[in-house]
Amino acid sequence: MKEPLLKNLHPAARLTLLAVVLALLTTFNHPAYVAALAAAVTFAVVFFCRAGRALRRMAPLAAAFVLLSVVMWPPFIDAGRVVARFSIYRATDLGVLYGLAVGLRIVGMLFAGLAFLAVTTPEEFGRALQSFRLPPGATVTLTLAFRLLPVMFETSARALEAQRARGLEFGSNFLSQARRALPLVVPVFLYSLRSADQLATSLELRGYRATRRPTPYGTEPPTRWDWAVPAALIACAAAALGLRLSGHGAVLPGRL
Amino acid sequence: MAEAFEVANLTFTYQGRPRPALSHFNLVLDEGRTLGVLGHSGAGKSTLLAALAAVVPAVKRGTLSGAVRVLGESLAGLKPRDVAGTVAFVFEDFDAALVATTVEDEVAFGPRYLGVPAPEIPARVEGALAACGLDALRGRRVESLSGGQKQRLAVAAALAADAQLLLFDEATTDLDPAGKAALKRIVGELGERGRTAVAADNDATQALGLDEVALLGQGELVAYGAPHETLADAELTARAGVAPLPYLDFFERRGSDYRLRPSVKIKKRAYENEAAYAVPGPPTVVADALTFTYPGGVTALADFDLTIYEGDFIALVGENGGGKTTFAKAVAGLLEPSAGTVRIRGRAPRSLPAKRRAQTVGYLFQNPDHQIFRATVREEIAFGPRQLGLPAEEIGRRVAGAMAAVGLIGLEEEDPFAMPKGDRQRVALASVLAMEPELLVMDEPTTGLDRAEVASLMEAVVALNRRGTTVIFITHAMDVAARYARRVAVVAGGRVLAEGKPRRILADAELLSRAGLEPPLAARLARELGLDAVTGEELACALQNDGVQNRP
Numbered sequence: 001m002k003e004p005l006l007k008n009l010h011p012a013a014r015l016t017l018l019a020v021v022l023a024l025l026t027t028f029n030h031p032a033y034v035a036a037l038a039a040a041v042t043f044a045v046v047f048f049c050r051a052g053r054a055l056r057r058m059a060p061l062a063a064a065f066v067l068l069s070v071v072m073w074p075p076f077i078d079a080g081r082v083v084a085r086f087s088i089y090r091a092t093d094l095g096v097l098y099g100l101a102v103g104l105r106i107v108g109m110l111f112a113g114l115a116f117l118a119v120t121t122p123e124e125f126g127r128a129l130q131s132f133r134l135p136p137g138a139t140v141t142l143t144l145a146f147r148l149l150p151v152m153f154e155t156s157a158r159a160l161e162a163q164r165a166r167g168l169e170f171g172s173n174f175l176s177q178a179r180r181a182l183p184l185v186v187p188v189f190l191y192s193l194r195s196a197d198q199l200a201t202s203l204e205l206r207g208y209r210a211t212r213r214p215t216p217y218g219t220e221p222p223t224r225w226d227w228a229v230p231a232a233l234i235a236c237a238a239a240a241l242g243l244r245l246s247g248h249g250a251v252l253p254g255r256l
Numbered sequence: 257m258a259e260a261f262e263v264a265n266l267t268f269t270y271q272g273r274p275r276p277a278l279s280h281f282n283l284v285l286d287e288g289r290t291l292g293v294l295g296h297s298g299a300g301k302s303t304l305l306a307a308l309a310a311v312v313p314a315v316k317r318g319t320l321s322g323a324v325r326v327l328g329e330s331l332a333g334l335k336p337r338d339v340a341g342t343v344a345f346v347f348e349d350f351d352a353a354l355v356a357t358t359v360e361d362e363v364a365f366g367p368r369y370l371g372v373p374a375p376e377i378p379a380r381v382e383g384a385l386a387a388c389g390l391d392a393l394r395g396r397r398v399e400s401l402s403g404g405q406k407q408r409l410a411v412a413a414a415l416a417a418d419a420q421l422l423l424f425d426e427a428t429t430d431l432d433p434a435g436k437a438a439l440k441r442i443v444g445e446l447g448e449r450g451r452t453a454v455a456a457d458n459d460a461t462q463a464l465g466l467d468e469v470a471l472l473g474q475g476e477l478v479a480y481g482a483p484h485e486t487l488a489d490a491e492l493t494a495r496a497g498v499a500p501l502p503y504l505d506f507f508e509r510r511g512s513d514y515r516l517r518p519s520v521k522i523k524k525r526a527y528e529n530e531a532a533y534a535v536p537g538p539p540t541v542v543a544d545a546l547t548f549t550y551p552g553g554v555t556a557l558a559d560f561d562l563t564i565y566e567g568d569f570i571a572l573v574g575e576n577g578g579g580k581t582t583f584a585k586a587v588a589g590l591l592e593p594s595a596g597t598v599r600i601r602g603r604a605p606r607s608l609p610a611k612r613r614a615q616t617v618g619y620l621f622q623n624p625d626h627q628i629f630r631a632t633v634r635e636e637i638a639f640g641p642r643q644l645g646l647p648a649e650e651i652g653r654r655v656a657g658a659m660a661a662v663g664l665i666g667l668e669e670e671d672p673f674a675m676p677k678g679d680r681q682r683v684a685l686a687s688v689l690a691m692e693p694e695l696l697v698m699d700e701p702t703t704g705l706d707r708a709e710v711a712s713l714m715e716a717v718v719a720l721n722r723r724g725t726t727v728i729f730i731t732h733a734m735d736v737a738a739r740y741a742r743r744v745a746v747v748a749g750g751r752v753l754a755e756g757k758p759r760r761i762l763a764d765a766e767l768l769s770r771a772g773l774e775p776p777l778a779a780r781l782a783r784e785l786g787l788d789a790v791t792g793e794e795l796a797c798a799l800q801n802d803g804v805q806n807r808p
Contacts, residue, residue: 167614
């Protein structure tokens with residue numbers, strides 16, 4: 001199967017692209033502008049990253065974010081015409097629009113992060129950070145976090161299965177669930193302690209030192225073509241910034 | 257030839273332990289030699305390897321006297337990072353020692369941080385992946401691998417470091433027989449390339465073919481020498497708690513010039529005394545075109561068909577990642593099939609309420625540490641029956657019965673976390689037995705156990721089966737399958753390739769090879785001799801029946 005288009009870019013270029021997209025999403029606070037950007041990001045996720053399935057799974061969460069933002073922001077915005085009032089809750093038209101823009105912005109950022117992770121392995125992420133001269137310790141910590149999270153989940157899942165196999169029922173009540181989940185904590189905690197010790201020894205024996213820069217492997221240095229896409233997007237971001245400074249794309253000009 | 261290492265009068269006692277793990281231990285090995293270290297659980301094998309990698313006492317604290325030198329340099333005061341590149345280590349807990357998220361990155365990690373020039377790294381990665389049969393998995397995410405595949409990966413990562421001294425601490429626990437054979441070959445080749453390798457194991461056959469073998473017992477060196485001589489001494493191996501190779505010994509001493517009648521047949525398996533087992537009844541577990549695909553897209557079961565009968569004692573054997581554990585979890589109702597069905601007495605396990613399911617299927621996990629969480633053995637075993645809401649008297653009866661069944665009487669108030677792995681495994685088994693399940697599913701229950709621990713555990717399970725419990729156990733130990741199972745199913749590629757009596761299945765080299773397996777050593781010898789046997793006992797019985805022992 002052919003690799004997603006964005007996978008062909010150097011990890012450092014992908015990371016730059018992500019940073020620029022995130023910056024772009026914060027440029028405007030008019031929902032129409034932010035919606036257009038979020039739609040562009042969604043298009044990229046589906047067609048350039050082939051992560052449509054993951055995106056579909058995130059759709060309910062995205063909708064919840066937008067709704068929450070539309071409801072939560074208005075009480076903090078005084079400007080505009082009051083369109084709803086319930087007891088102490090009060091919403092203006094600009095407040096609702098701003099809430100909608102912020103919700104769409106968060107969704108756009110989530111999707112952009114999803115797009116990045118869909119085409120970038122933790123090791124590539126680490127290499128991208130190294131390209132920007134971040135210390136090797138930071139990049140290894142990052143990849144270890146990615147490695148250990150699934151291990152923790154797996155250990156938790158096994159512990160859960162082991163207790164379920166012995167008849168443990170978690171029930172529907174949150175408090176009862178929390179109390180009954182206690183047995184899971186012990187094996188997971190003990191395993192984590194043992195693993196951390198083992199992992200540190202393994203790292204040492206395999207030559208890792210926080211100050212030692214590893215030999216590059218698996219990724220060629222970025223070419224000028226790798227930088228062409230982020231460069232184009234930076235140009236777009238600059239234009240967007242100019243647009244915003246000239247008074248476009250904002251329902252509340254004084255706010256981010 | 258220069259010395260690869262020298263251990264001189266080494267005594268090491270772990271912090272908080274009353275007895276030394278190694279006591280006045282002396283051992284010297286020349287460069288380019290391969291050494292097998294065998295011994296019972298707690299014999300000091302892992303401590304010896306840890307001392308050679310400066311893990312003891314720098315990481316695992318304790319009191320050390322004596323000296324350890326590697327390539328002529330004393331390790332006194334050094335840390336593991338000081339020997340990186342010179343020493344490579346495959347840990348017993350290999351999963352916790354993996355550091356990267358993809359197979360290829362894991363193998364490349366060592367060379368990258370050891371400062372190997374960039375042009376050299378691809379060749380090292382390719383070589384290590386090929387040696388361990390991981391070429392096809394190079395792009396896979398580490399967490400998606402099976403236990404055996406991860407263990408192969410840990411070995412590949414150690415090979416890529418191209419160290420002078422390679423230490424393998426029980427590196428075969430999760431490997432299928434093909435993987436074990438591959439590792440033995442790899443260790444042998446290391447010697448040919450001038451590297452020194454030390455492989456600690458419970459399985460004596462893993463030391464055959466190496467240059468030297470050291471037998472350890474209670475922290476002391478029991479014997480040292482060439483494997484074919486040292487392992488032929490049954491008394492020495494017994495002192496080290498290692499399963500001897502009586503048939504090998506017999507074969508060696510007899511030579512190959514005597515003749516056996518090719519028609520020699522034994523009427524009954526020496527161990528398989530039918531009276532010891534339950535009488536099989538009607539079908540109880542039926543898997544019909546069972547299919548399961550993990551969320552990552554890996555299909556573990558594909559049209560898996562198998563019928564298990566009431567009172568059955570069946571072993572599932574097969575390659576790593578073949579689908580054995582997935583099937584076992586589906587039976588225990590821990591997984592929902594993607595397609596097809598699995599039914600216990602006509603009902604899908606997942607349709608049973610949790611408590612009813614726990615009384616129907618007892619599931620013994622491979623790693624007891626995923627299950628144990630209470631402060632005492634008694635509390636741990638009583639946990640399951642308490643979930644069933646049984647009265648205190650009944651709980652007490654069940655706990656006592658389960659403890660007696662696995663030989664834990666007298667250890668009621670012990671802290672399970674402080675017990676050896678064999679005992680922890682028995683605690684886990686007892687806690688499953690206390691549920692009095694109709695069906696017992698065990699996932700590699702003998703992994704990491706020494707000979708005495710394996711025998712103790714399996715005899716307890718045979719006794720349960722005699723009382724009517726249906727037993728399904730997954731194993732890579734072909735000799736354990738040969739000795740204890742009444743029926744064997746060979747699983748590969750998510751399907752059952754064949755199932756039947758152990759003597760038929762385990763003697764079929766062609767069939768087994770399709771699942772990355774090979775017949776047990778006794779079966780291979782029996783075949784050479786024209787006999788029908790798959791265990792050492794059967795072989796001995798067959799030879800006696802034929803009057804071989806009276807021949808010159």
